[in-house]
Every structure is written in C-alpha cells, then in structure tokens.
Amino acid sequence: MAEMKQRTKDRVLIDLLQQPGTYVSGDQLASDLAISRESVWKAVKSLQKDGHRISSKKKSGYAYLSSNHVDQRVVTAYLDQLSQGQQAFDTIQVFDDINSTQTYAKDYLATHPGQQPSLFTARTMGAGYGRRGRAFFAPKDRGLYISLSLPIDQEQPVIASLLTTSAAAVIAQVLEETFDGLSVSLKWVNDLIVSGHKVGGIITEAVFDMENQQYNALVLGFFVNVLPADYPSDIQKKAMALVDDPNYPIDWNFLMARLTLALIRMNANYQSGEYLADYRRRSFLIGQRVSLQVGQEQFEGTVMAISDSAGLVLRLDNGEEKTIYAGEVTKVKLYENLNL
Known part of the structure; x- marks a missing residue:
C-alpha cells in the first residue's frame, strides 16, 4: 500500500517545531515546503483550531508556542x-x-x-x-x-x-x-x-x-x-x-x-x-504512626526510616522493628483529608 501523503498542516507544524518559540516568516515556510503563502496561512489557522498555540506577528511570521493537548x-x-x-x-x-x-x-x-x-x-x-x-x-x-x-x-x-x-x-x-x-x-x-x-x-x-x-x-x-x-x-x-x-x-x-x-x-x-x-x-511518613496493609496482614506502628533498598522501616507496637518492601499505608494521622 502506498504511504499516505502528509497533510500540509502537519508539514507546517513539523517545520515550526524545528525552532519552537522562534518566529519563521511565511515566505520561509512557503519556500521550505514548496507551497503558497496562502496555504501556509490556512495551515496555521487549522493548527490553531486543533489546539496548537501558534503566535503570528506582522513582518515576523509564525512561532510555535505549545499545544493544549499531548501530540x-x-x-x-x-x-x-x-x-x-x-x-x-x-x-x-x-x-x-x-x-x-x-x-x-x-x-x-x-x-x-x-x-x-x-x-x-x-x-x-x-x-x-x-x-x-x-x-x-x-x-x-x-x-x-x-x-x-x-x-x-x-x-x-x-x-x-x-x-x-x-x-x-x-x-x-x-x-x-x-x-x-x-x-x-x-x-x-x-x-x-x-x-x-x-x-x-x-x-x-x-x-x-x-x-x-x-x-x-x-x-x-x-x-x-x-x-x-x-x-x-x-x-x-x-x-x-x-x-x-x-x-x-x-x-x-x-x-x-x-x-x-x-x-x-x-x-x-x-x-x-x-x-x-x-x-x-x-517523605512525610517518617516519625508518623501509620497502619500498613501487606496482603491480608495489617501492621500498625511508627515509621522510623526508609531503608537503603527503599523499604519502610516500621517499629511495631510490641517494639519489634520490621522492614517492609511491598504494601500500602492505609492510614496516617498527619493528613486526615487523605483518608489514608
């Protein structure tokens, strides 16, 4: 199957993206792409309608600024x-x-x-x-x-x-x-x-x-x-x-x-x-009392540190220290609105 011909507005966008934020004259864009100045203008208008922020300035041309969506x-x-x-x-x-x-x-x-x-x-x-x-x-x-x-x-x-x-x-x-x-x-x-x-x-x-x-x-x-x-x-x-x-x-x-x-x-x-x-x-957990869910088990205690392998070091209520590498903090008193 033959490759689909690239649309003019896509070609204009790609050209502008070579120097984002820099003005490129309509004449230069027309020359680069071998199209008319009117085609450049129509392409820019179409791109702006699509959500691309392209600034136009008299005697300076067009500059790509950003888009209002991922592209x-x-x-x-x-x-x-x-x-x-x-x-x-x-x-x-x-x-x-x-x-x-x-x-x-x-x-x-x-x-x-x-x-x-x-x-x-x-x-x-x-x-x-x-x-x-x-x-x-x-x-x-x-x-x-x-x-x-x-x-x-x-x-x-x-x-x-x-x-x-x-x-x-x-x-x-x-x-x-x-x-x-x-x-x-x-x-x-x-x-x-x-x-x-x-x-x-x-x-x-x-x-x-x-x-x-x-x-x-x-x-x-x-x-x-x-x-x-x-x-x-x-x-x-x-x-x-x-x-x-x-x-x-x-x-x-x-x-x-x-x-x-x-x-x-x-x-x-x-x-x-x-x-x-x-x-x-x-980390805002260090020094805080938390509840921690690990599979079907739940632990409660005070967070003492983050280990060198990024585990949560928890001092349980019975004084035992336990390092946990997978689980979820389900409650912490620091921020009640988090509903943790």
Missing part, C-alpha cells in the same frame, strides 16, 4: 531536541482515548520487545489503574497519563521498591522545576502529594518473555493531575491538581518530554541509591 509529533520533536538527538525510542504512541496505556503497553511489548524505551500516553483513559488494580479518574486534557517502558539490563538487578521510589523523586523534582512555588511530598511508596492531597501515583510492572524465561522490559506507569477537574465524589476530598486555574497554559508535550528523559536517565543508575536522599527528604 505525538510535538513530543517527538521535544524529545529529540532535549536529548540532542541522543535518545532513541522503539515507539512513541499517543492516543486520543484508550482504556489503559499500561495494559496496552504490556500487551504491545509482549509481542514487540525492543532495545530502546517506548512511550505510550493518552489524552484520556477509561480503565486506567494503579496499584492493587485500583481504577483512577483520567479526565481528558486535565492530566498526564503515561506508560514508559524501560529496557532491562540483564547484568543489573531489578530492585522494584528502589525503582518506584526513585521515579517518584525524579517526577517530583521535574514538577517543582516546572511550576513556580510547587512543593511535592511523597507517601511511601508511590503517591505524589501536594498541600495534603494526592496529585499523582506510580506503578511499576514487568513484561515476562515466556520463550526466553526472563523479563524483557519494565513498564513504569504514572499519572499527574495537572489542571483541576470535576472529581468523583469518592475522591473529591483527597485528590487535587497541581494548579488551581483551569486555563493555566500547560506545555503538555514539553513537560512530558522532560519527565520521560529524566526517568530514562534515572533507570540507568537508580540501583546506586542516588535518589534515596531526596526521597527521604520528601
């Missing part, structure tokens, strides 16, 4: 520019709507194993899930919903607890660098907390290669509530967004590219414990 072409351009062309991807897939990027990513990777990271994201999801299979609310263009595959180095151990906590620290740092005045705390093991409310979560899963009897990829899934939304009644008291203004101009694709590259860098050396100090600094 495969835009995030691909940013990933290439921010990594200076050094970071390859096996695939980058952006969906308008999908049941779950995490489910799709695992199914895809089971039949398409690769040597490079793969990125899957969507504008909204109907069946997104977190730890313990819990569904979460993913309103369209209100948050980032991402599944990132990280190839496994067979020479290095996979330390799930350390990977998840390192990812949480990295995501928190990028968000703080992006939004002025933002302060992100972390609830062991995977919740992002702002002002006593949950704004995001992380899940880490592996894809197993039955033929070779080994894991061939890790899938790091996470969501971040960026803009306010009408949250369902069961989470209204504990969920919130990073910003209060529903019209806040988010550069979705730039933010996603920064998070993606930071997590890929993290994956190369998280086993060293490099991110533990920041995770501990952000």
